[in-house]
Structures are given as C-alpha cells and as structure tokens.
Amino acid sequence: MKTVSAVELDVVDRKMLRTLQEDGRISNVDLARAVNLSESACLRRLRAMEAAGVISRYTAIINERAVGLPISVFVTVTLSSQSESALTAFETAIATVPEVVECHLMTGGSDYLLRLVVRDVDDLERVHSKELTRIPGVTRVSSSVSMRTVVKRGALPV
Numbered sequence: 001m002k003t004v005s006a007v008e009l010d011v012v013d014r015k016m017l018r019t020l021q022e023d024g025r026i027s028n029v030d031l032a033r034a035v036n037l038s039e040s041a042c043l044r045r046l047r048a049m050e051a052a053g054v055i056s057r058y059t060a061i062i063n064e065r066a067v068g069l070p071i072s073v074f075v076t077v078t079l080s081s082q083s084e085s086a087l088t089a090f091e092t093a094i095a096t097v098p099e100v101v102e103c104h105l106m107t108g109g110s111d112y113l114l115r116l117v118v119r120d121v122d123d124l125e126r127v128h129s130k131e132l133t134r135i136p137g138v139t140r141v142s143s144s145v146s147m148r149t150v151v152k153r154g155a156l157p158v
Contacts, residue, residue, distance in 0.1 A: 006054075007049070007052045007054050009049075009158070011053070012036075012037065012045065013045060013049065013054075014037050014158045015034070015035045016031060016035050016042070016045060016049070017044065017049070017054070017055075017156075017158045018155070018158060019031055019034045019035065020055070021154065021156070021158075022155070024058050024059070024060075028042055028043050028046070031046070036077075038087050043045035061154050064117050068119055069117040069118060069119060070119070071117065071118045071119070071120065071121075071123075071124065071145060072115060072116070072144070072145075072146040072149065073115070073116040073117075073118060073124055073143050073144065073145050073146065074113065074114070074115055074116075074143070074144045074146065075113070075114040075115075075116060075132065075141060075142065075143045075144075076110035076113055076114075076140075076141070076142045077090070077107075077110060077111055077112040077113075077114065077132065077138055077140070077141055078109075078110050078111055078113070078139050078140035078141075079111045079112075079137045079138060079139060080137050080138075080139045081137060082111060086137045087105065087111075089135075089136060089137060090111075090112070090135055090137060090138070091105075092101070093135040093136075094112070094114070094135065097127065097131045097132070098132055099116045099117060099118055099123075099127050099131075100115070100116055101115050101116065101117055102114065102115040103143075110140075110142070114132075124143065126143075128141060128143065
C-alpha cells in the first residue's frame with residue numbers, strides 16, 4: 001500500500017468526502033449540489049483529491065454473510081526474523097491468500113495482525129494449516145474468532 005502524506009482539506013473537501021463515503025456512486029451533478037459547488041469546480045476538487053491519494057479507489061462494500069463468509073478471525077503472526085527481507089517475503093506471500101482481508105505490521109509481541117474471513121471452522125483450519133503456517137519464517141500463529149461485530153465503519157471521521 002502506497003504511503004500518502006496528510007493533505008490540507010477545507011470544509012468543502014471534507015463535506016465531499018463524507019458524501020462520497022455515504023454514496024460512492026453519487027453523480028458529479030448530485031455531489032456538486034450536495035456541497036453547493038458548480039459541477040466543474042466539484043469535479044476539479046474530486047480529481048485533485050484522487051491525484052493526491054486522498055481518495056485511493058472506489059469499491060462496493062459486500063455483506064460477508066450474504067456471500068457465505070460469516071466468520072471473521074483475527075490472527076497474530078510472529079516471524080523468526082524481523083529483517084527487511086523476512087518482512088517483505090511474508091508480505092508478498094500473505095498478499096496471495098484471498099481469505100486475508102486485512103494485514104497490519106504491528107508493534108508489540110507479534111509481528112502481524114491479520115483479519116480473515118472464512119466459511120466455517122473447517123475453512124479456518126484449511127487456511128491455517130495449508131496457507132499461514134507454510135509461509136517461510138512464520139514461527140507462531142494465534143487465532144481469535146470474532147463472536148459478533150460491534151462496530152464496523154466504512155467511513156472515516158473526516
């Protein structure tokens with residue numbers, strides 16, 4: 001993932017972002033109306049935020065249960081080495097595991113925190129034994145199954 005520096009956003013930019021987070025498919029006409037800009041000024045600001053990396057992409061938010069992936073699992077991974085080559089090798093390998101929907105390099109007792117989505121416990125066992133523990137350099141994998149999602153926001157507080 002590309003690193004982006006913080007960008008100065010004014011009140012209108014922030015309103016545009018909040019509106020887009022509510023409806024990423026909103027037309028430029030409706031977005032301009034919502035933030036009280038001309039269509040051309042709105043499009044210019046939108047393109048500038050895209051170019052600056054403020055808006056990195058547009059996507060649909062899929063209901064995990066509806067597509068048969070009802071279980072979220074949080075997994076901590078410890079590597080045998082924290083060298084740059086070991087981290088890069090792990091990150092390259094983990095990026096190929098489709099069940100991994102998030103991967104974070106961490107401070108503290110473990111090197112990585114992953115969030116997986118799986119169909120069931122058998123699916124989790126398959127990912128654990130056939131994917132995670134087979135990545136070179138992995139020395140410890142610890143999993144916690146989410147019983148219920150309490151807060152999950154797709155929108156940032158901009």
